Amino acid sequence: MPLFRRAKIINNFDLIVDCTDKLLSNWSAMPSHHVHCDIVRQCQNLLLEIFGLISFDYNLDTLNEYDSNKNELTRALHVFMSSCVLVFYSPPIVGTLYTNLNYRHRQAKAIIERHIYQLMDNEMAQTREARAERKRTCLIASLVASLQEDEEAEAKKSEDEKTGLSRVELLHEILAFMVAGFETTSTVLAWFIHAMSKYPDVQHKMKEELMSVSVNQNLTLNQLDSLVYLDCVINEILRFYPITSGTVRTLTVDDRLPKSSFQLNKGDSVLIPFYNLAHDTQHWSIDTESFAPERFLNEDKNHHPYALLPFGGGHRQCIGQALARFELKVIIARMLQRVTFGDGGPKINSGGYFTGLTIQPKHVGVTIGFS
Numbered sequence: 001m002p003l004f005r006r007a008k009i010i011n012n013f014d015l016i017v018d019c020t021d022k023l024l025s026n027w028s029a030m031p032s033h034h035v036h037c038d039i040v041r042q043c044q045n046l047l048l049e050i051f052g053l054i055s056f057d058y059n060l061d062t063l064n065e066y067d068s069n070k071n072e073l074t075r076a077l078h079v080f081m082s083s084c085v086l087v088f089y090s091p092p093i094v095g096t097l098y099t100n101l102n103y104r105h106r107q108a109k110a111i112i113e114r115h116i117y118q119l120m121d122n123e124m125a126q127t128r129e130a131r132a133e134r135k136r137t138c139l140i141a142s143l144v145a146s147l148q149e150d151e152e153a154e155a156k157k158s159e160d161e162k163t164g165l166s167r168v169e170l171l172h173e174i175l176a177f178m179v180a181g182f183e184t185t186s187t188v189l190a191w192f193i194h195a196m197s198k199y200p201d202v203q204h205k206m207k208e209e210l211m212s213v214s215v216n217q218n219l220t221l222n223q224l225d226s227l228v229y230l231d232c233v234i235n236e237i238l239r240f241y242p243i244t245s246g247t248v249r250t251l252t253v254d255d256r257l258p259k260s261s262f263q264l265n266k267g268d269s270v271l272i273p274f275y276n277l278a279h280d281t282q283h284w285s286i287d288t289e290s291f292a293p294e295r296f297l298n299e300d301k302n303h304h305p306y307a308l309l310p311f312g313g314g315h316r317q318c319i320g321q322a323l324a325r326f327e328l329k330v331i332i333a334r335m336l337q338r339v340t341f342g343d344g345g346p347k348i349n350s351g352g353y354f355t356g357l358t359i360q361p362k363h364v365g366v367t368i369g370f371s
């Protein structure tokens with residue numbers, strides 16, 4: 001999607017910096033010895049606010065200093081996502097019963113639907129010319145542009161003949177974007193913060209790199225582009241702590257695995273396991289169990305392309321990967337210009353993981369020191 005190409009994404013640089021500054025300002029109001037145990041939620045708040053503004057021109061107000069849950073849509077999204085986790089890991093019949101009978105889920109879904117339809121209507125209320133212009137820069141405008149002109153007429157056609165999306169189909173697309181667009185990136189950010197508290201040398205090296213390109217606290221796009229070690233750290237976070245266990249493809253023809261000649265048949269589902277590939281010693285020179293961002297500068301610079309697949313691959317690879325990488329780079333650079341993450345203690349910051357919609361760090365307790 002052209003909207004998620006770098007040329008468009010970089011227009012959001014100031015917006016991402018401003019949102020990060022808001023979170024930093026909230027953190028600075030806390031006592032310096034405070035151990036932050038809600039890092040996963042704080043990262044979600046940051047990415048939700050950014051994604052809402054970038055994609056939907058909508059302020060979810062999650063960085064509100066007094067109440068991050070003030071907005072009705074934000075609250076509904078959190079409820080909806082917790083029930084999605086339950087449904088995702090339950091047998092289909094249990095999932096259907098739960099979503100049909102659970103009052104909180106039904107209420108959250110109704111609120112989300114009302115807001116999304118409102119977003120669509122606001123977009124449709126613009127003139128044709130304004131919509132055509134906005135389509136080039138704004139996700140919601142671009143999605144609304146695919147709405148069917150005459151839904152009733154389209155409904156009478158066969159599936160192959162139909163063009164565009166109905167309002168309900170668009171609702172589901174927008175909801176999928178909302179969920180995929182913030183939960184993933186925020187989980188990577190939470191793993192990053194946990195990793196920094198555990199690997200102070202890496203954090204120190206990143207700060208040195210930042211200081212070498214920016215002596216004052218400004219941050220420009222050119223400076224950001226020159227932060228090579230920071231890119232290595234992001235890659236190592238994605239390798240060391242994959243946030244999804246893998247992806248699945250269904251075979252459209254019979255095939256055999258190249259080395260073992262193992263027979264696969266049309267219709268078989270094949271799991272591509274991200275964690276195993278990223279930790280398989282056959283594909284990496286430096287110990288795969290060490291957290292070593294330098295590997296991407298040296299020995300493992302030319303690793304097998306399929307050994308690291310955090311965003312999947314092929315036709316169905318992640319549409320938002322350039323946006324996610326850009327958001328992460330800006331946020332991390334901005335944070336490390338101002339703060340140092342410290343280890344809150346062996347028990348409270350013991351890591352481990354929790355599998356929700358993504359694989360999240362379970363026990364994170366960090367101190368946040370301002371310099």
Ligand code: HEM
Binds near residue numbers: 176
């Ligand atoms: C670090 C953050 C992210 C990670 C690790 C991630 C990871 C993934 C993965 C593994 C897939 C499946 C790819 C495959 O099967 O080959 C995927 C699909 C997808 N992602 Fe992301 N994602 C991230 C951020 C985002 C963002 C920010 C957006 C929205 C702007 C997004 C939107 C999507 C969509 C719409 C798909 C489905 C694509 C399709 O089925 O054609 N993702 N993502």
